[in-house]
Amino acid sequence: MSRISRIALATTVVLAGWLTACDKSPTRPSDQSTQSTSSPPPPPSLQRIKIEGPALVLPGTHAQYSAFGQISDGTTKDLTSTVTWRSSDDGVLAISPSGEATGGRLGEVTLAVESSGKRDGIQVLVLAPGTFRVMGVVSDNGVPIVGATVDVLDGSRAVMSAVTDEQGLYRLYGLSGFVELRVRATGYSEQIRAFPVNDEVKYDFALPPNADLRGPYQLTISVDPASCPASSRNALPAELRVRTYDAAITQTGSILSVRLSGGSLTSGSFSGTVIGGIATFDIRGLNSSSYYYYTYFDRTLDLVEQVPTGFLIISGKATASTVSTGLSGTLQGVMGVVPTLSGYPVLNSVCYGKKRFVLTRR
Numbered sequence: 001m002s003r004i005s006r007i008a009l010a011t012t013v014v015l016a017g018w019l020t021a022c023d024k025s026p027t028r029p030s031d032q033s034t035q036s037t038s039s040p041p042p043p044p045s046l047q048r049i050k051i052e053g054p055a056l057v058l059p060g061t062h063a064q065y066s067a068f069g070q071i072s073d074g075t076t077k078d079l080t081s082t083v084t085w086r087s088s089d090d091g092v093l094a095i096s097p098s099g100e101a102t103g104g105r106l107g108e109v110t111l112a113v114e115s116s117g118k119r120d121g122i123q124v125l126v127l128a129p130g131t132f133r134v135m136g137v138v139s140d141n142g143v144p145i146v147g148a149t150v151d152v153l154d155g156s157r158a159v160m161s162a163v164t165d166e167q168g169l170y171r172l173y174g175l176s177g178f179v180e181l182r183v184r185a186t187g188y189s190e191q192i193r194a195f196p197v198n199d200e201v202k203y204d205f206a207l208p209p210n211a212d213l214r215g216p217y218q219l220t221i222s223v224d225p226a227s228c229p230a231s232s233r234n235a236l237p238a239e240l241r242v243r244t245y246d247a248a249i250t251q252t253g254s255i256l257s258v259r260l261s262g263g264s265l266t267s268g269s270f271s272g273t274v275i276g277g278i279a280t281f282d283i284r285g286l287n288s289s290s291y292y293y294y295t296y297f298d299r300t301l302d303l304v305e306q307v308p309t310g311f312l313i314i315s316g317k318a319t320a321s322t323v324s325t326g327l328s329g330t331l332q333g334v335m336g337v338v339p340t341l342s343g344y345p346v347l348n349s350v351c352y353g354k355k356r357f358v359l360t361r362r
Helices: 003-023
Strands: 046-052 062-064 066-071 076-078 084-087 093-095 100-103 107-115 118-126 132-140 149-154 157-163 169-175 177-184 191-197 205-207 215-223 242-252 255-261 265-275 278-283 286-288 295-297 303-307 310-323 326-338 349-351 354-361
Touching: 046 107, 046 118, 066 107, 084 093, 093 107, 107 169, 132 177, 149 169, 157 169, 169 177, 191 205, 215 326, 242 265, 255 278, 278 326, 286 310, 286 326, 310 354
Parallel strands: 132 205
Antiparallel strands: 046 066, 062 100, 066 076, 084 107, 093 100, 107 118, 132 169, 149 157, 149 177, 177 191, 215 242, 215 354, 242 255, 255 265, 265 278, 265 303, 278 310, 286 295, 303 310, 310 326, 326 349, 326 354
């Protein structure tokens, strides 16, 4: 074979190899990003806490309370030493960080625990052996009476007392045998009830409803000579020291409205409330600061009478009790004569002291 033939054959072989290589696609690397990996499960978490322990502790004794947590994996864990313990009244029942409680004076507390935002609480009584709790509601026609006093009596002497809360509820602790309770509230007659206590007792007091004050009256407002001597500077003249008006009272529940007539009244109406047998009235007109340094007009003048020297304004807070003839009490406020009802009140004569306030039924 000639030299030229050998060169041509070699070139042919090289070209054939190059073309064959160009025909083949390169191998594509595998895509590792498409392979999924599973996340590890979350660690177990606290779902809720529960307190276990006695509902009654004797004074001066100890009791152990425990706190157990329910975990999200279905297990239960003792958390007694790791939770935060609280007592609503350490004087009744004190609680240590380890859950040990010590009974103090007679009473009742809320015992609570907290951990990781979870809470639980239970009520615990502290009572002497063989004694019980007496509780109940004091109300007027179904409405709770706040601030009523319930006494435990020994003869006529109160040996224990409780005051009703915003729900009208009272609680007494450590009672047994035959007990006598007395309930007292402003505006109501006292009630006394006696009953046996040999277990926990719930006893409610229903006080008589508010007095019915509707009807016609005569209102008399008179200056107290001791509070407003006739000889004092700028004293009210004799003819203005006693004022009498016709009055009509309307009533809706405990709300009272009084409308006056007679004399030379330019305005004569005011409102009030009644609780049991006590009525209170707010008569707007003149107000004064401490020691009467400043006196000014209210926005509303409820009781104004025109008199020869100007205008007699009577204002203040009146409190009166029901009596056989109607209502009798006192008015604390300002009673004075001004020349005009506008601008700054200049008092020609005035009484800042106590006045008698009497509504007599007709």
